Amino acid sequence: MRVIEPHIHMIARTTQDYQRMALMHTVACVEPAFWAGYDRAGAQAFYDYFKHLTEFEPTRAAQYNIRHYCHICMNPKEADNLSLSREVISFVPEFLEKPTALGIGEIGLNKNTKNEMTVFAEQVELAVKLDKVMWLHTPHLADKLKGTRMMLEYLKGHGRVRPSMVCFDHAEEHTIGMIIEAGFWASMTIYPVTKNSPPRVVDAVERFGLDRIMVDASGDWGPSDPATLHDAIFEMRKRGHREEDIETLFYDNPARFLGQSPKFAFKPRE
Numbered sequence: 001m002r003v004i005e006p007h008i009h010m011i012a013r014t015t016q017d018y019q020r021m022a023l024m025h026t027v028a029c030v031e032p033a034f035w036a037g038y039d040r041a042g043a044q045a046f047y048d049y050f051k052h053l054t055e056f057e058p059t060r061a062a063q064y065n066i067r068h069y070c071h072i073c074m075n076p077k078e079a080d081n082l083s084l085s086r087e088v089i090s091f092v093p094e095f096l097e098k099p100t101a102l103g104i105g106e107i108g109l110n111k112n113t114k115n116e117m118t119v120f121a122e123q124v125e126l127a128v129k130l131d132k133v134m135w136l137h138t139p140h141l142a143d144k145l146k147g148t149r150m151m152l153e154y155l156k157g158h159g160r161v162r163p164s165m166v167c168f169d170h171a172e173e174h175t176i177g178m179i180i181e182a183g184f185w186a187s188m189t190i191y192p193v194t195k196n197s198p199p200r201v202v203d204a205v206e207r208f209g210l211d212r213i214m215v216d217a218s219g220d221w222g223p224s225d226p227a228t229l230h231d232a233i234f235e236m237r238k239r240g241h242r243e244e245d246i247e248t249l250f251y252d253n254p255a256r257f258l259g260q261s262p263k264f265a266f267k268p269r270e
Contacts, residue, residue, distance in 0.1 A: 002027045004254040004255055008031060050091075069263070102261040137169060140195075187215065190231070
């Protein structure tokens with residue numbers, strides 16, 4: 001079966017990880033813009049990072065027949081600095097024109113501050129104006145429920161946001177229901193310490209179903225690994241799930257969501 005990884009920070013991975021992903025049948029991955037492991041000193045650092053995402057990573061992935069795409073934005077962890085955020089947002093449209101840039105993300109909240117919400121709202125406006133998909137970061141642990149509710153209420157009250165174009169990432173058992181019920185997409189991040197384990201992901205699929213659900217491995221600065229996506233595939237097989245449903249979750253659904261961008265080359269099986 002083919003696999004699409006809808007959210008993974010390959011800047012944090014070695015080239016050998018691309019090889020491992022290819023051997024595990026990954027045909028495409030998407031890298032949302034996010035934190036660098038440290039707070040960047042100025043807008044030029046973001047400009048260089050966006051060049052890395054749109055120019056270098058696609059060539060590195062191509063060595064292993066993987067199509068690398070990205071989302072571009074000012075990330076929520078550094079968004080409390082309004083002046084820096086607005087300077088970065090000013091050149092986001094330049095990078096959205098790149099052939100592998102699909103949308104705006106990962107935008108959202110980190111500590112649910114007023115400034116983070118302002119930067120989130122300004123980037124939502126940009127996404128609506130440019131008709132781009134949005135990939136949303138929901139906060140960690142204790143702040144997740146509140147932050148998810150804040151963003152849901154804002155988007156539902158916006159008036160021009162199409163829920164089908166928006167995915168809330170890092171969704172967990174206590175947030176998936178409200179996201180799906182509101183018509184948005186939800187993605188579950190496998191991140192063994194602070195987010196989901198493969199068994200928890202499969203538990204959630206069994207509870208909430210397959211409609212508008214995705215799974216990703218993140219692969220960034222903490223204890224995460226691209227192979228955890230395939231651990232979840234194995235978990236579904238162990239539990240006796242149909243191969244057709246496994247392919248729906250790990251290939252068709254990301255192809256369906258990401259395919260709303262005309263730049264994305266992969267189509268659902270049907």
